[in-house]
Every structure is written in C-alpha cells, then in structure tokens.
Amino acid sequence: MKLIRLPSEFDASYTPARGPALLLSCMDLRFMDEIIMFMDHDGLTNRYDHVTLAGSALGALGGDAKYGPPDKKTKTPATFPCLTGSFFAHLDWAYQLHHIKDVYVIEHRDCGAYGLMLQAEGKFPPAPPADPAADREADVHGRYAGRLQKLIVQWVAHKKAEDAAKYKDLDLGFHSFLMGLRGEVSVLPPVDDEPPSPAPTWGSCSPTATTPEIAVIPPVKRKVKA
Numbered sequence: 001m002k003l004i005r006l007p008s009e010f011d012a013s014y015t016p017a018r019g020p021a022l023l024l025s026c027m028d029l030r031f032m033d034e035i036i037m038f039m040d041h042d043g044l045t046n047r048y049d050h051v052t053l054a055g056s057a058l059g060a061l062g063g064d065a066k067y068g069p070p071d072k073k074t075k076t077p078a079t080f081p082c083l084t085g086s087f088f089a090h091l092d093w094a095y096q097l098h099h100i101k102d103v104y105v106i107e108h109r110d111c112g113a114y115g116l117m118l119q120a121e122g123k124f125p126p127a128p129p130a131d132p133a134a135d136r137e138a139d140v141h142g143r144y145a146g147r148l149q150k151l152i153v154q155w156v157a158h159k160k161a162e163d164a165a166k167y168k169d170l171d172l173g174f175h176s177f178l179m180g181l182r183g184e185v186s187v188l189p190p191v192d193d194e195p196p197s198p199a200p201t202w203g204s205c206s207p208t209a210t211t212p213e214i215a216v217i218p219p220v221k222r223k224v225k226a
C-alpha cells in the first residue's frame with residue numbers, strides 16, 4: 001500500500017517560492033515521486049526546472065577535494081568539476097529561459113553518491129539518531145548545501161558584473177531540504193563552514209567551437225549477379 005502524505009506532514013516554516021524555480025535533486029530513483037509530490041505541495045506544479053545530479057548539492061560542487069576517492073593515477077582525492085560546470089550552465093539557462101527566482105535543493109538520507117564521492121565521510125548509520133544534535137548525516141548535507149548557496153551567491157555577483165543588462169533581474173532565493181526514506185521533508189539549514197573563495201570556479205562547461213568529427217561510412221559494395 002502506498003502512503004499518501006498530507007500537506008501538514010511537510011515542513012512549511014520557510015518563505016514560499018516567489019516565482020519559477022530551479023530544483024536540484026539527486027538522481028536516486030527511490031525519491032522521484034515524493035519529490036514531485038513535495039513540489040506540487042509547495043505550489044510549484046509546472047513551475048520548476050529540474051536538474052538531477054548524483055549527490056545533489058555535493059554533486060553540484062563536484063565533490064570535495066578533502067575526502068574524494070583516490071585518483072587512480074595521482075592517488076590524491078578526486079573531484080568532478082564537470083558536474084559543477086553542468087549545474088551552473090543549467091542555472092544560467094533556467095534564468096535566461098524561465099526567469100527563475102528561487103533555487104530548491106533537495107538532499108536525501110542514505111545517499112549512495114555521498115559514499116562514492118566522500119568515502120567514509122559520506123557514510124552514515126541506516127537510521128537517524130533520536131537526538132537531532134547527534135545527526136551527523138544532516139550536518140554533512142547541511143555543509144554542502146551551505147557551500148553551494150555561497151557559490152551561487154558568488155555566481156550571481158559574477159554574472160551581474162559580466163553583463164549588467166542581461167542579468168539585471170537575477171536575484172535568487174535559496175531553499176535546502178532533507179528528504180527521508182519515507183519521503184518526509186524537513187528544512188535543511190545550510191551550514192556556513194568556510195570563507196568564500198576569492199577566486200571561485202564554476203566548473204568547466206564553456207561553449208567551444210570544436211567541430212565533432214563526422215565518421216565517413218564507406219559505401220557498401222554489392223555483388224551483382226551476372
């Protein structure tokens with residue numbers, strides 16, 4: 001039997017979305033229907049662009065150089081800047097195409113991508129502790145939500161400096177949530193744990209003029225019967 005959740009089960013202690021939004025969630029197949037239900041409840045039916053990246057905020061940050069899995073060649077922790085480039089390209093296009101006003105980030109418990117990208121730092125007990133103060137899983141997700149929020153703020157300032165006319169209406173609210181395995185959603189307070197980088201990077205997804213090689217298939221020679 002599938003449980004239907006009532007709106008009262010969702011946390012509504014935050015400011016509602018002001019207009020179209022961009023939603024960032026993990027790709028995890030277990031949460032897609034609950035995510036849609038949550039966005040519907042929040043009044044955003046057909047009003048959000050949906051970007052899915054493994055690890056949600058952690059994925060958009062391209063992992064963490066402190067904890068990443070060892071690179072096969074260098075043996076140093078690996079990061080994934082292509083994911084950061086993909087996220088910020090989509091954020092840019094969501095603003096240009098749909099004039100988004102808010103960014104929603106939905107993290108979730110038992111995220112396999114956290115384990116892959118952070119190794120032991122991203123692995124947690126199967127059930128959250130009774131004491132919220134001891135909830136390391138929520139704290140770690142809050143850390144990366146906080147870092148992503150800070151990077152988005154820097155990106156907004158960068159785009160406005162780059163082209164003031166084009167980005168004059170760019171003003172993004174930020175909301176982060178943590179979804180449990182039963183689809184319950186709570187507000188995830190972003191944790192501000194590091195100073196803003198003086199030279200932030202938004203990944204590597206710049207347009208290029210490279211022309212893809214076109215494979216030329218030789219014509220098939222057919223035998224003609226005499």
Ligand SMILES: [Zn+2]
Nearest residue numbers: 026028111112
């Ligand atoms: Zn996940």
